[in-house]
Amino acid sequence: xxxxxxxxxxxxxxxxxxxxxxxxxxxxxxxxxxxxxxxxxxxxxxxxxxxxxxxxxxxxxxxxxxxxxxxxxxxxxxxxxxxxxxxxxxxxxxxxxxxxxxxxxxxxxxxxxxxxxxxxxxxxxxxxxxxxxxxxxxxxxxxxxxxxxxxxxxxxxxxxxxxxxxxxxxxxxxxxxxxxxxxxxxxxxxxxxxxxxxxxxxxxxxxxxxxxxxxxxxxxxxxxxxxxxxxxxxxxxxxxxxxxxxxxxxxxxxxxxxxxxxxxxxxxxxxxxxxxx
Amino acid sequence: xxxxxxxxxxxxxxxxxxxxxxxxxxxxxxxxxxxxxxxxxxxxxxxxxxxxxxxxxxxxxxxxxxxxxxxxxxxxxxxxxxxxxxxxxxxxxxxxxxxxxxxxxxxxxxxxxxxxxxxxxxxxxxxxxxxxxxxxxxxxxxxxxxxxxxxxxxxxxxxxxxxxxxxxxxxxxxxxxxxxxxxxxxxxxxxxxxxxxxxxxxxxxxxxxxxxxxxxxxxxxxxxxxxxxxxxxxxxxxxxxxxxxxxxxxxxxxxxxxxxxxxxxxxxxxxxxxxxxxxxxxxxxxxxxxxxxxxxxxxx
Numbered sequence: 354x355x356x357x358x359x360x361x362x363x364x365x366x367x368x369x370x371x372x373x374x375x376x377x378x379x380x381x382x383x384x385x386x387x388x389x390x391x392x393x394x395x396x397x398x399x400x401x402x403x404x405x406x407x408x409x410x411x412x413x414x415x416x417x418x419x420x421x422x423x424x425x426x427x428x429x430x431x432x433x434x435x436x437x438x439x440x441x442x443x444x445x446x447x448x449x450x451x452x453x454x455x456x457x458x459x460x461x462x463x464x465x466x467x468x469x470x471x472x473x474x475x476x477x478x479x480x481x482x483x484x485x486x487x488x489x490x491x492x493x494x495x496x497x498x499x500x501x502x503x504x505x506x507x508x509x510x511x512x513x514x515x516x517x518x519x520x521x522x523x524x525x526x527x528x529x530x531x532x533x534x535x536x537x538x539x540x541x542x543x544x545x546x547x548x549x550x551x552x553x554x555x556x557x558x559x560x561x562x563x564x565x566x567x568x569x570x571x572x573x574x575x576x577x578x579x580x581x582x583x584x585x586x587x588x589x590x591x592x593x594x595x596x597x598x599x600x601x602x603x604x605x606x607x608x609x610x611x612x613x614x615x616x617x618x619x620x621x622x623x624x625x626x627x628x629x630x
Numbered sequence: 631x632x633x634x635x636x637x638x639x640x641x642x643x644x645x646x647x648x649x650x651x652x653x654x655x656x657x658x659x660x661x662x663x664x665x666x667x668x669x670x671x672x673x674x675x676x677x678x679x680x681x682x683x684x685x686x687x688x689x690x691x692x693x694x695x696x697x698x699x700x701x702x703x704x705x706x707x708x709x710x711x712x713x714x715x716x717x718x719x720x721x722x723x724x725x726x727x728x729x730x731x732x733x734x735x736x737x738x739x740x741x742x743x744x745x746x747x748x749x750x751x752x753x754x755x756x757x758x759x760x761x762x763x764x765x766x767x768x769x770x771x772x773x774x775x776x777x778x779x780x781x782x783x784x785x786x787x788x789x790x791x792x793x794x795x796x797x798x799x800x801x802x803x804x805x806x807x808x809x810x811x812x813x814x815x816x817x818x819x820x821x822x823x824x825x826x827x828x829x830x831x832x833x834x835x836x837x838x839x840x841x842x843x844x845x846x847x848x849x850x851x852x853x854x855x856x857x858x859x860x861x862x863x864x865x866x867x868x869x870x871x872x873x874x875x876x877x878x879x880x881x882x883x884x885x886x887x888x889x890x891x892x893x894x895x896x897x898x899x900x901x902x903x904x905x906x907x908x909x910x911x912x913x914x915x916x917x918x919x920x921x922x923x924x925x926x927x928x929x930x
Contacts, residue, residue: 374736378731378742381728381746382742382745382746385745385746385748385749385803385807386745386748388757388760388761388764388803389748389752389760391760391763391764391771392756392760392763395763446654447654447655447658448655450651450652450654450655451651451652451655453651454648454651454652458644458648460645460648462645462648462649463648466652466656469659470659471916471920472913472916473659473663473664474860475860475909475912475913475916476663476667476909476912476913477863477864477884477885477905477908477909477912478864478866478885479864479866479884479885479888479889479905479908480667480670480888480905480906480908480909481662481663481666481667481670482666483666483670483888483889483892483893483898483901483902483905484666484667484669484670484673484902485662485666487669487673487898488665488666488669503658503661503662504662506658507658507659507661507662507663510655510658510659511659512857514655539644539647540647543651564750564751567753568752568753568754568755568756570753570754570755570866570867570870570871571866571867571885571889574870575889575893585753585755585756585867588755588756588759588871589755589759589867589870589871592759592762592871599763599766599769602759602763603763606756606759606760609753609756610751610752610756613751613752613753614748614751616751617747617748617750617751618744621743621744621747624811625811625814625815625818
């Protein structure tokens with residue numbers, strides 16, 4: 354639209370462009386939000402109400418009560434939160450130092466490491482998680498917390514080292530050099546100077562890491578059995594086991610969304626600030 | 631003590647510090663990625679049924695059986711590539727459009743941003759279950775709305791291409807916000823001056839986008855495409871929870887194919903061979919993408 358056309362429109366229909374912009378945006382927002390809204394609505398329906406085409410105004414919290422009464426589901430929620438939290442803490446401990454190394458040093462060690470994490474990130478999960486099943490059985494880690502936690506950390510290393518490198522690239526190294534001249538050790542310069550100034554990035558990573566681990570499915574499907582069920586796997590099993598009880602499915606899904614939703618809501622500004630790559 | 635001495639002699643002070651920084655990460659990657667890849671690679675040359683692990687060496691016959699499997703050639707490979715390209719391309723275009731919209735201030739911008747970024751927090755499994763319910767052929771809202779509008783309800787998930795489109799749609803819904811987020815962060819870190827100059831010159835919005843925004847944003851866009859393509863190639867959970875690879879294995883992607891062979895048909899060796907083939911394909915694609923990435927980094 355050129356300037357002349359725009360003036361023409363503004364003259365005959367003042368605000369038309371703003372209104373159509375608002376309308377288009379509302380439609381897009383609605384389409385994006387609809388699946389989640391529909392899920393919430395389904396979770397509030399009584400068992401029988403799910404199947405009516407015109408579903409009326411019957412609402413109930415029964416499905417949620419049933420979810421809380423189901424021991425396996427409660428355990429799965431507990432396991433998921435333990436794994437996600439522990440994986441977040443440990444992946445950050447491991448990747449901050451690795452990203453720092455990538456950002457501050459050159460040479461064969463740094464470029465070799467960068468190549469290795471790039472190559473390993475490309476490898477499809479299924480290529481290493483299938484045999485990991487046997488490896489973990491050999492080591493006695495199969496179906497234990499540790500056996501799920503360690504691969505979670507390993508999978509974060511590649512992507513997060515890369516992101517951390519980007520963050521440290523954006524931080525001026527002259528402060529650390531000054532600390533070194535003042536007699537600080539390398540570790541001191543890293544822990545007392547570089548890490549505190551990378552805190553925004555670290556919080557962004559924490560949010561992402563927690564979400565990834567909470568939502569992760571394939572590792573858990575292969576590496577866990579009876580002892581450490583997590584919520585994503587239990588839900589996928591539900592679809593085939595109790596296929597038709599959509600109100601229960603929806604209630605479980607909504608409960609699985611709540612922690613992730615709260616985290617995104619409060620963590621959003623850190624992520625946007627931290628992700629400038 | 632002796633070990634400590636050699637360690638000190640071989641590496642300088644700075645190199646020791648570098649190695650110490652990455653030591654935990656390296657250990658974890660070796661134990662939980664390199665070792666399994668090696669084990670899987672070795673298994674792919676053996677006769678290894680889960681119910682009868684003979685583990686005898688059979689050379690390349692597992693690879694041959696994967697590469698001559700009509701299901702692999704005619705369904706799995708095309709599915710995987712079509713899925714990768716369509717999902718990445720569609721979510722990139724929508725994500726870029728949304729990022730450009732969110733980059734200028736308007737009333738309610740924060741609210742819109744929160745809504746648009748919402749799918750980011752949804753687990754692919756949950757999204758798949760949600761979509762499965764919406765596209766249910768009897769009670770799903772999509773068919774109900776279609777019929778109310780005078781159309782005809784479709785059995786979406788029991789025909790190959792409609793099921794495949796639903797999978798792509800779910801993936802686009804899941805990952806568009808990811809593009810929006812990264813591109814928005816990229817847009818906000820662009821310098822302001824060129825845009826101000828263009829505004830003074832009265833340049834049209836399209837020309838600003840074409841000749842200013844797009845070239846300056848190119849590095850970020852390419853990083854996004856690289857990361858997302860590699861991830862889309864190995865998608866598992868969306869398809870698994872949405873169609874399970876069905877109807878009749880027609881929407882299987884590479885990961886599903888490898889998993890099914892190993893844990894459903896209990897042929898661990900064939901599953902491993904398929905997984906290794908997948909890794910080799912993505913290695914080639916990844917190397918090509920890495921070249922482009924490196925090229926762009928040098929240009930900027």
